[in-house]
Each structure stands twice: as C-alpha cells, then as structure tokens.
Amino acid sequence: MVEEKRLMKGNEAIAEAAIRAGCDAYFGYPITPQNELIAYMARHMLDKGRVFIQAESETAAMSMVYGAAAAGGRAMTSSSSPGVSLKQEGISYACGADLPCVVVNVVRAGPGLGGIAPAQGDYFQSTRGGGHGDYHHIVLAPKSVQEAADLTYEAFALAERWRMPVMILADGLIGQMMEGVVLPPDLSSRPRPERLWAVGIPRGDAAGGRAGKGREPNHVTSIHLDPAELESTIIARFERYKDIAKENTSFEEVNLDKADLVFVAYGTAARVCLGAIQAAKLRGVELGLLRPISLWPFPRDVLRRLAGEGKRLLTVEMSMGQMVEDVRLAVSGLGKACTVDFFGRTGGMVPTEEEVLAEATRLLSCSEGE
C-alpha cells in the first residue's frame, strides 16, 4: 500500500487528521497562530458537507461543541491560549456532562494578550482543570507535525472511549512549521455505534430494552444539586481517571540507560533537548530525554523509576516552570536525594540547543565537584 505523505504545516495537518478521524463538526474563531487550522476546516469541511461554523467567540464555539457532542456528533474546536481561557467554562461543563470532544490549543505566550510566539505557559491550565470544579481531561502534547496529526487522529477515539474532552497541546512553532506527514487512513465513512446517552438518538435504538416507540428521555447535564449525589458522581469519574492513567499514559524515552542527566521536556522544548543530546554525544557526554506525550495522565511512574536510579532530572520548558511541579511531585518522598532542576525561557523565547546543553553541562560539573 502506498503511503500518502505530504509536506504540511502543523495547523493544517491537525485539521486534515481530524477530518480523516471522522470529525462531524468544527466550530472555531480566528486567533494567531492557528488561523490556518480554521481556514483549512472552512474549505474542507464545507466541501465534504460537514458542519463548519466560524463562531462569534471562542466561548460560543466551545458551547457549540458541547451541543453537537450532546447530540451525538464528533465535534472539535481549536484556538490559542487567550481563546482557550475563554473555553474553560465550556470545558468544565463538558467534563461535568461527560461529553466527548477534541480541543486544540496552539499555545502562544501569555499572560493576557502576551505575544504570538510559541510558549508552554498553558500547562497548568490544561492539566489542573483550567475551569472550575474537580475534573481532568486527557492532554496530549505532540513534538512534530507528524505527531500532531497522529495525536489529533487518536484524540477522537480516546474522547469517545472515555467520554471526555481530549486536548491537543501544541505550540505556535509546531502549528506553523512544515514537515513531512504520513496521513492516517480516512475513517469517516466507517459506521460507528450510537451514543446511547445522547439526545436525539432514534427511538428504539439498540440495547437496554428500549421500546420501539417510547423511551425515557435522555438528559445531558452537569447539574447535581444534592451534594451526596454530586460527590459520588465525581468520585466515580475519578475512578475512571485511574483507568485512563493505567491505559493511556504515554511518553518517549531517549538514551535513558547511558545518561546521568535526563531532560524532562515536551513539545518544542523536547525537540531542542534532542538537539542538545546529539551535540553532547559529539563531546562524549551522555544525556537523555524523558518526553511526556500525555501530560495528563502524567507519566509519574517512569520518572519515579529514573529518580530511584539516581538520574538527575533537568526539566526544560518554555515557561517559568509549570510541568516541573509535576516532576517534583512524581519523585517526592523517595528518600533518596533526587535533584530536579529547571531551565526555562518564556515570553515566546524558544531555548536554543546551546543554552540547554550549557545548563546541563553546568549541573553535571556542579555535582561532580560535590
């Protein structure tokens, strides 16, 4: 079988992957640096007779996703940091109503209007449940255009399986750069099971002993006014989160066995670290990388193992330090001295391989002097 490979911009690869995954409806709003995504969706979703709406705001777009998902559709939205802040209400509601959907954040520098250059300052917002209430949703962070397409494609199935929003946390560099992509097969025409809990599903559909003509109404809602009932609903959801952690924690390991110092980084920061690892090898220094792909669920166990083996961990982020808190939490209480250091650039500055390597070298020489 001939693979279909194209040179594509990250934003467009994400869009094409979503279309091939069977996205029924896309609702978005323009914001730099992801405008190519909404434009691609406008062209291709309308050509295919699917739903495309440029909404009045990112807030409205997220509620459109909510409605479409409640009515059985595979719905998606995309934005960048300030717009994703506007979506937090809808994301909280979608998590509270257990609705599958895909949300893409092509992160730019904040806070406020900030800048349009790439950053990683939305980690807290994405993994801590940026909206109100006790909830989490899957967050996947690609490092390349290929991975952005692959993870977007997979996101729809994950969302359906776990009945939650799945967020693709890219950044402006991945969104804008062009790389070769092997595109996944088009699943759109494949028949799919009805969401039995959705509104508007045909009467007399499938299991559960529902009569041909009548059935109990389906109510999609997140309100549970009785505290005991709301507590048990949330606890049951968190039990599902444990299952997600068991099945869908994902990460990449690079050169871990030989390295004394391991970078912990995701997305573009990880690409920079890979460059630093190659440069270090030329000097005879072994560095490694633990690259979380799922930011939630976070790969705590592998980090704990690395710390237990005495590896020094250097977290590299394009922020003032957000994921580093999860790294520190993961290795806490081990009893051994495990050092977790941090190096970051923010405001849209992308760290260079040289400065990352310099920091790693400095830390290694410090510990040798001890």
Next chain:
Amino acid sequence: MANKGKLVIDRERCKGCLLCVRSCPTKVLGVDTSANSWGYYPSRAVDEEKCIACGNCFSVCPDVAITVYKV
C-alpha cells in the same frame, strides 16, 4: 344555547394562585377554605352551574390543575 361545563380541580397540584378565579367570565370559581397538603388554599368551583366550558381557567392555570369537561 351556551355550553355547559364541569371542572375537576386537582387540589394537590393547585398552588392557590387564583389566576383561574380572575379569568372566569361567569364567576364559577372561588377559594377553598381547607388547605391542601402543601399548605396552599386551592381554588374551588363554588358555582359550577354557571360553567360554560370556555377553558379560560385551564388556559391561565400554571399548574395544569384543572380539567374542563363539556357536559
């Protein structure tokens, strides 16, 4: 000849708002002197002979407490 009507008022659904009394053109309705289990004083057909089954009371009742029959 005008219709002749009969009302059945569900005392437990009624919240005693008395909008039906206000709407009745022939003054069929009044207030019951005994409360229902919620503590509301429901409306009551005090002069049913005058009912013409116009349906006004049914129209304005927020609780669908009244069923109107044509005799």
Next chain:
Amino acid sequence: MEQMYGHPKSLKPIQTKYCPGCGHGVIHRIIAEVIDELGVQDRSILMNPVGCSIWANLYFDVDSVQVPHGRTPAGATGVKRMRPDHLVICYQGDGDLAAIGTAEIVHAANRGEKFTTIFVNNAIYGMTGGQMAPTTLIGQKATTAPHGRDPDTAGMGYPIRVCEMLATLGGSRYIARGSVDSAPNVRKTKQYIKKAFEAQLRGEGFTMVEILSPCPTNWQLGPVAAADWVASDMVPFFRLGEIKNELSVAPGQPGGQPGGQPGGQPAAAAAAAPAAGRAK
C-alpha cells in the same frame, strides 16, 4: 361528558417547583400542547440553560441538554446541526438571553439557525432572587436597583426590546411577542409558538417567541396583582404581536404541516404587523 381541556402528554404530570402564579407553568403547558398537536414528542430536544429554566427538563417528557448560562443559542446550534430533523427548543430567561447571552442570540439569529427560541421575559432575575434584568422597566425596583432602575443618574441603562433588535438581522424569519397574563393572550401566544415550531419543522429559521411573564415572588406582588402588572406596565412597553414574519407560508394560509393546525393569523392582525420585507 367530553373532555375539552386536559393535561398534555409531553408534560409530566407532576407538581412543579415554580412559584404560585409563575408564568413558566403556563408556558411549559402551551409548548407541550403544541408538541402534542404536531406529534413530535419523540423528536423534540429542549435546551435548558440557567435560571428558573434549569428545572424545565424535569417537566418536559423530551430529550434535553443543559447548557452554560447564555450559551443556549450556541449549544442549540451544535444540537440542531447534528439533528436537523429534530424540533430544537431553546428556553431562556432575560438574563440568559439578553445579558450574558447577547452575543450568542444575535449571531444565532443572524446565521438563521433553525431552532426556536422561547424567551421568557419577566423583567427580573428570578432564580437568584430578584436582581435587575436587561428588560427591567425604568423605575421598577430590584435588589440591585433598590430605588428603581435609573438610567440617568445611576447609569443603569434602559430596558431592551430584544424582538425588535433581532428583527433587524438578516437571518431572522419569525419573531413574535406574546404574554401569558390573560386567557386570550395565552391562546394567542400558543398560536405564535405553533407557527414558529411549524416553520422550524419546514426548515425555516431563525424563529423566536418572546413571552411576557409574571414573577410574583420577585416583583413582590401576589399572583393576580402580578398578572395585572404585566398588562398595565409591561405590555405598553413591550408591544405584543408578530414583530417580524418572513415565513414562506403567508398569514391566513394553512400551515402546510401534516397533522398540524393551520398556522395563519387573521388578516387584520397580519396587516397590523410591521412590513418587514426581505431586501432583494
């Protein structure tokens, strides 16, 4: 003995949480009656947002989606685009539609989204205990306008006539304002709702029926006095009638819907409605 008027099938036969004399009860019932008359209970979807409308899904025996405050038209857009053959009914109060949800209703109407909005206007925020609403009248008291709504010295703004505002938008097709303060007005409002639902089922949109409704508790009036106040104070400001009618079926003609009642208005009423011709 023949039953003339009784409990609609699409409304659950349970007591509601609504206050005595609240307009929601009547509005629920006439919506349910129209659903029954059109035979679409099994393909109706109710959108119930925030406010007293949060309870609506307890009482309608239809599928429902609870949406964030103000986002009802956005949520309904998503639902209707996925289920275009269903009757999608948005049920909003004045805070939901005319305050936090102003952008959403304007743009849904402008896109001509094919759902029907039922806008319950009681000139106050009910669920949260009586704050000023976008439709609160000048001089009317509320907990956040304790001396009465004052646009001049206190900068509290003016009551908004939503129907007239939305009628200016190209995508809106049928906009009417009714009231539930009296039996004749209840019946007329039901006709507006039926016309709007029939239009939606024919594939026309955007349609909306605003309904002036009493809130005895937060107006601090008894139910009868509250109904009187709708007539004496609200109706003169919020004009009743069909504000815009650009539906494909002309007034006075049969509604064209199998099993439905003719949706036409008497010719006199149609002539009284403002001419709202579509720009060619």
